[in-house]
Amino acid sequence: MASQRQKSGNPVKSKSGEPPRRSQAADDDTVITALGLKEAAPTDAMAAYFKKCEEKLGFVPNVLRAYAFDMPKLEAFVAMYNDLMLAPSGLTKLEREMIAVAVSSVNRCYYCLTAHGAAVRALSGDPVLGELMAMNFRAARLSARERAMLDFAVKLTAEPWAVEEADRAALRQAGFSARDIWDIAAVAGFFNMSNRLASATDMRPNPVYHGRAR
Amino acid sequence: MASQRQKSGNPVKSKSGEPPRRSQAADDDTVITALGLKEAAPTDAMAAYFKKCEEKLGFVPNVLRAYAFDMPKLEAFVAMYNDLMLAPSGLTKLEREMIAVAVSSVNRCYYCLTAHGAAVRALSGDPVLGELMAMNFRAARLSARERAMLDFAVKLTAEPWAVEEADRAALRQAGFSARDIWDIAAVAGFFNMSNRLASATDMRPNPVYHGRAR
Amino acid sequence: MASQRQKSGNPVKSKSGEPPRRSQAADDDTVITALGLKEAAPTDAMAAYFKKCEEKLGFVPNVLRAYAFDMPKLEAFVAMYNDLMLAPSGLTKLEREMIAVAVSSVNRCYYCLTAHGAAVRALSGDPVLGELMAMNFRAARLSARERAMLDFAVKLTAEPWAVEEADRAALRQAGFSARDIWDIAAVAGFFNMSNRLASATDMRPNPVYHGRAR
Amino acid sequence: MASQRQKSGNPVKSKSGEPPRRSQAADDDTVITALGLKEAAPTDAMAAYFKKCEEKLGFVPNVLRAYAFDMPKLEAFVAMYNDLMLAPSGLTKLEREMIAVAVSSVNRCYYCLTAHGAAVRALSGDPVLGELMAMNFRAARLSARERAMLDFAVKLTAEPWAVEEADRAALRQAGFSARDIWDIAAVAGFFNMSNRLASATDMRPNPVYHGRAR
Amino acid sequence: MASQRQKSGNPVKSKSGEPPRRSQAADDDTVITALGLKEAAPTDAMAAYFKKCEEKLGFVPNVLRAYAFDMPKLEAFVAMYNDLMLAPSGLTKLEREMIAVAVSSVNRCYYCLTAHGAAVRALSGDPVLGELMAMNFRAARLSARERAMLDFAVKLTAEPWAVEEADRAALRQAGFSARDIWDIAAVAGFFNMSNRLASATDMRPNPVYHGRAR
Amino acid sequence: MASQRQKSGNPVKSKSGEPPRRSQAADDDTVITALGLKEAAPTDAMAAYFKKCEEKLGFVPNVLRAYAFDMPKLEAFVAMYNDLMLAPSGLTKLEREMIAVAVSSVNRCYYCLTAHGAAVRALSGDPVLGELMAMNFRAARLSARERAMLDFAVKLTAEPWAVEEADRAALRQAGFSARDIWDIAAVAGFFNMSNRLASATDMRPNPVYHGRAR
Secondary structure: OOOOOOOOOOOOOOOOOOOOOOOOHHHHOOOOOEEEEEEOOOOHHHHHHHHHHHHOOOOOOHHHHHHOOOOHHHHHHHHHHHHHHHHHOOOHHHHHHHHHHHHHHOOOOOHHHHHHHHHHHHHHOOOOHHHHOOOOOOOOOOOOOHHHHHHHHHHHOOHHOOOOOHHHHHHHHOOOOOOHHHHHHHHHHHHHHHHHHHHHHOOOOOHHHHHHHO | OOOOOOOOOOOOOOOOOOOOOOHHHHHOOOOOOOOOOOOOOOHHHHHHHHHHHHHHHOOOOHHHHHHHOOHHHHHHHHHHHHHHHOOOOOOOOHHHHHHHHHHHHHOHHHHHHHHHHHHHHHHHHHHHHHHHHHHHHOOOEEEEEHHHHHHHHHHHHHHHHHHHHHHHHHHHOOOHHHHHHHHHHHHHHHHHHHHHHHHHHHOOOOOHHHHHHO | OOOOOOOOOOOOOOOOOOOOOOOOHHOOOOOOOOOOOOOOOOOHHHHHHHHHHHHHOOOOHHHHHOOOOOHHHHHHHHHHHHHHHHHHOOOOOHHHHHHHHHHHHOOOOOOHHHHHHHHHHHHHOOHHHHHHHHHHHHHOOOOHHHHHHHHHHHHHHOOOHHHHHHHHHHHOOOOOOOHHHHHHHHHHHHHHHHHHHHHHHHHOOOOOHHHOOO | OOOOOOOOOOOOOOOOOOOOOOHHHHHOOOOOOOOOOOOOOOOHHHHHHHHHHHHHHHOOHHHHHHHHOHHHHHHHHHHHHHHHHOOOOOOOOHHHHHHHHHHHOOOOOHHHHHHHHHHHHHHOHHHHHHHHHHOOOHOOOOHHHHHHHHHHHHHHHOOOOOOHEEEEEHHHHHHOOOOHHHHHHHHHHHHHHHHHHHHHHHOOOOOHHHHOOO | OOOOOOOOOOOOOOOOOOOOOOOOOOOOOOOOOOOOOOOOOHHHHHHHHHHHHHHHHHHOOOOHHHHHHHHHHHHHHHHHHHHHOOOOOOOOHHHHHHHHHHHHHHHOOOOHHHHHHHHHHHHHHHHHHHHHHHHOOHOOOHHHHHHHHHHHHHHHHHOHHOOOOHHHHHHHHHOOOHHHHHHHHEEEEEEEHHHHHHHHHOOOEEEEEHHOOO | OOOOOOOOOOOOOOOOOOOOOOOHHHHHHHOOOOOOOOOOOOOOOHHHHHHHHHHHOOOOOOHHHHHHOOOHHHHHHHHHHHHHOOOOOOOOEEEHHHHHHHHHOOOHHHHHHHHHHHHHHHHHHOOHHHHHHHOHHHOOOHHHHHEEEHHHHHHHHHHHHOHHHHHHHHHHHOOOOOHHHHHHHHHHHHHHHHHHHHHHHOOOOOOOOHOOOO
């Protein structure tokens, strides 16, 4: 399961006097998934979308490359993602990203914690908030609204069978509309899907995410 | 949480001598979700799609009505659903429905167990198979291929963080290609999303599903 | 673990254009358990009891045939079962069957979900109620009394160590007497036993249950 | 939930210099259950059985007194118990008691751990074995046969839905017959029932058990 | 995993007519851990401490012998243990031992349940209280203060990520000071450490603990 | 539970057009624990130790300030910590920090994930390795030795009762000595203690950790 690392020659000593472990993740993360599916020729729409990603982010997120073996699948994913995370909603973009990370923390998804942790740091201007969403949202100093939103998203992730009217009532109590409740559920649901695609395929995030907005 | 049922007049006695409980679910299931979002005017594409559902199934599945408060959301959902469940794949349509039900059983999702349990019964011509997928897939007499597929989908549902190369290797061993592994993960992921939307909103299945293909 | 299915010749095409999966469960369920214990000569009482089953139900439930390798065990089981499920009690027969199915759902017992799901459908005259008990009792429209009863039975099943006075108080609050509490616990306990006998031996329900009272 | 203890006058100092906590359990355990159901007039058979208990054990086990509010229930319980724990079987009486305690440990049942822990100590002549069954059977030095038996019983208790042919095969491998497998499952099942009756009713063991066979 | 027990000659018959199982635990427990680390030469302080143990208890607790392969580790352990369990605190020594056993029960630690169960019996003068802490603290008749203390310690053990201000508030409500809360957490934390050292190394308690203060 | 955040005046707009969330964590983390225990006068040894921390790290880790209300407790903690994490061992310092973070990830401990995540980044010279230990160690590219070590530490954390000889054998197979096994268990055990102290007291890490060695 774990490939034996080759110790490369002449490593710099760390301050503890031990040779540093060679950085592995960046190299390994050039292989985007364990499936090795070949990218298909992009449709015009998807070629334009990838170009837009490069202009705005500086790179194409690996999840898009992972889906690119099949254009209809990529287009369906992009359409749903953009609607959920970017279209008008009673939830701010930051709130949607906070849900994404809190859900991915329950599911311990390396790809989504990395990519969306960076998004929380960037959108909030609060690098620590991204860490807290990934580590344990209960330790964060949250508004009552944020806490209710994440309590619902996390319960829906961990024990969906137990979500009932009382849980929806807690959201309404915190000021969320019926439409907002749909959006919280939809974002939480979407990352429960994405987390599983990523885990199933050993999807690796673009290394550039790690240093962003620290 | 539980509304007091009104005992309607003059119930037929059951053979145990006790008055029968009035059938509730059919009535209640006319309210599709607990959110009460109003359906938007359908786009042409969606109007045509609903019409096609009525022709083929005799009804529009409630999940579509639940999404119909917002056409972009409905269209994104329909596009992804149809690609996953109906487009060409190394998995048969029945296999995809078996995954849908086994995943929904882990998550105890009333809507999806009902709607996709009916699909398993119909596609397999084996009513008992639908029951087994909903109750405990481990009790079903499955081929090695089916068992490997469902073991993967269920582990991915219950503990996605623990899925590793050994799990993919078991699928390859059972004859699945890299693309097939993607499809198993994508269907399992999709129902992990849908199960949560349904639980979050108390989505009710069309009553007609219950009696189909028994 | 899973025997390879033989594809029998000339299958009818399903409407999806895929060959239907041959119905398996009915055949396989003629082997009642994985243990292959031989039925003993029935005592007079048990011969009479089997005859009564055939008259009333049209068949002898497989659980009785499973126990029939040893008459003292069969008689003890029948005595306890009939007292619990049929003797006078503050709980209706339907309520006792609802407990049976909700408990069996936690334990995912194929035999008991099938046999007692049919009983819930028959006694309630509400086929959907049987499905709800098997899938997720929390999604059913229940009276406060029914809900309290099932909450207690399910907690007692899933985490018996955590049942305390507060749980009994909730039952009393819902109108149950001390004797009723005993009966709820006794039925829940009994199916926690039966579920495990069935799972341990791969006990298969009589196929006829599946279609009853739909 | 917890009644305030009255500190009775003039307690003996413990060697730590702190006043000893007054022994509570013995007093409280004179109230056998939290339900307060009144014992019914015993049938002749049950009166004789209670007398036999007193002769052999010196007391009537509280579980019998708990059931004694209703003679048919008591008789059904006694018949099943005696068949399972005392009738001829490929399992020794000690092995059956070891299963009882290991199962009760998973369910953390105070009554059964106390009463059957004493039985393991008495039957084995090894007081430590009783402790190990109650605390963690995996820490005991067991024969391969004993370990296989308890692994099966404990898995059947904790996740009955996951018991499959491979689990039965492990028992056969360890030398158990089909009938022995039934008996292991039946004893494990029975204590899954009894544990829940005891927890549901706050059943208290006879204090005399605690000091026996130490 | 389980060594085959040798049946020694001429065993005394038990009253059930079955040959008694030879007492194993006492023998096996002369090997203190599965690691076989050799005791180092004791420092003066540790030699004196061992001598004091023998004087006060009649023996050196095996956990100390287990640590004795390395004097700095032993000294650090002894310093922390004595501060936590014996230094002045708002918690009585008995309360600290009750936490030790309740935590060890969650973790099912044979060593700590045995050694600290004996301490609860001795300090309380209530042998049953030790059993209740080991079996299921919820079944014990506790003061509101004791119950709050153990609820906190057990939650902190089972799901530390979920402990929040509401949990601390419950302790304050029960009369505990900030310093007391630290002490409850520190004792619970310490046994979460010790339980794991003991399980990791198969640490065996001194057999003498079993019979103490019964 | 969640204090209402005050929106401070004149926030900079983020690029999404939404006002940024004011950075909270840094402010809040100046209150080290929720207990408010006052620091005691330091002993000479501890004063010197704090000075050394400031020289080497630039700050005193908050966990030390949290313990500083009581010098004996602080000294015992420091002695054990330094022995475990810094004294000679068959495990490198990086390996010990990897265990610390993998254990803290199971327990979702904000303090320890932050402080020791930084240590993994610094000691390894591989910032991504720190993220992987915190998010899901199974996703990291590890040597067989590292994987065996973390599998043991994580199982010991999540289900200590199930650790047995087979688990120790896997460590020996990976080249670990008896002494190494002790050290793995001791470090894993220590962080199971520290994680709980931190969660119980809402201990906040020094904000400076977050940006270190990125």
